[in-house]
Amino acid sequence: MSPLRLPAPAKLNLFLHITGQRADGYHLLQTVFQLIDHMDWLSFEVDDDLKLISDLPFPTSQNLIIRAAKRLQEVTGCKEGAIITLEKILPMGGGLGGGSSDAATTLLALNHLWQTKLSLDELAAIGLTLGADVPVFIRGQNAWAEGVGEILQAIPLDPSHFVVLIPDCSVSTAEIFTHPNLPRATPKINMRDYLVPHSRHGLTTSGILHNDCAGIVRTLYSEVDQALCFLESIQQKNPDLTSTPQLTGTGACVFMMTPTRSIADKILEQAPFNGFVCSGIGQSPVHSALNLL
Incomplete structure (x- = not known):
């Protein structure tokens, strides 16, 4: 089978208000996530091992992509692996959600390829353990966000x-x-x-x-x-x-x-x-x- 090639779209925060801080240090916020047509690309092939191929300048074990895949294995007990190839287009540290989107696409793709059959709610819960921005990419819609970014409500946005x-x-x-x-x-x-x-x-x-x-x-x-x-x-x-x-x-x-x-x-x-x-x-x-x- 040919590799499954999928995008990982970026987001813009149309505004970002910090409305408070929890006792555990996490900040409460309000924001609107706007998905955009600028994106990374990932390719997935089922394999016995779990491997990331990319040009990223730090160990792949620290990458959210591998962490997402391992977390899905842990939650589901899946023994399968995958060779994941990342075409990195979005800048790191840019505020575009590239790492979070990569993790979300990984969870969605491997849930499909490994036939682990988790719902979007279950995948979003896994995503939240990886980063506050991951759930919005799991759900895949423009959203009004509150809490630490995990309380999402899909909203219609004008063409932009x-x-x-x-x-x-x-x-x-x-x-x-x-x-x-x-x-x-x-x-x-x-x-x-x-x-x-x-x-x-x-x-x-x-x-x-x-x-x-x-x-x-x-x-x-x-x-x-x-x-x-x-x-x-x-x-x-x-x-x-x-x-x-x-x-x-x-x-x-x-x-x-x-x-x-x-x-x-x-x-x-x-x-x-x-x-x-x-x-x-x-x-x-x-x-x-x-x-x-």
Whole structure:
């Protein structure tokens, strides 16, 4: 049989509010996950051993892909293995959820290939043990998220296009979330208000929708600050660009929504940074390939 080749799509956080902190140190948040058509690719072949083939610069045993596969073996008692080949396209430490998406695609693919027959709920529970962003990729839909990111509600999002810049740095999520100056008490907003276009526009133009990590990241990583300054300058010169430039996750990637892909292309051509242009997608192509939705 030929290898099963599947994508691992990236996400953008359209905003990220930190609303509190639990006694165990985990942060409570509100965010919207937007899936995009920019992705890693993974190929899977059933084998006796478990092996990852990639160009990643650290031991594969530490990679979320292998950890996800081993966790599925542990939970189900499956004795099968797999040769997994990763084509890494998404930047590491970019806030695009690449590692989490790779882990989710691995769980979905091996659940199919190994015939372990776990439900999406069961796979999402495994994913949460690997990282807070994994469940949204398991479920494969744009989502409103609360809790530590694991309380998900699928939401409809308008068709969208983005220019994404990749500053030449990798942001440490742990460094940002442990920083003493990180805001941790942003008031909660109502999902119903976000879903009403008029209310959402008001939340955006008033600055209520933002990324609580952005201030710290801009202070610690000058490359991120420079990328955001570039997008902000573009927006100021073009009144048709009404979307505020944002940091996704804890960064380092930054983005701006644009009315069309062609406008995003023109912005990227001017940018003194690497980057890409993408569009939002309504559901993960992994789920379509495996007929899960």
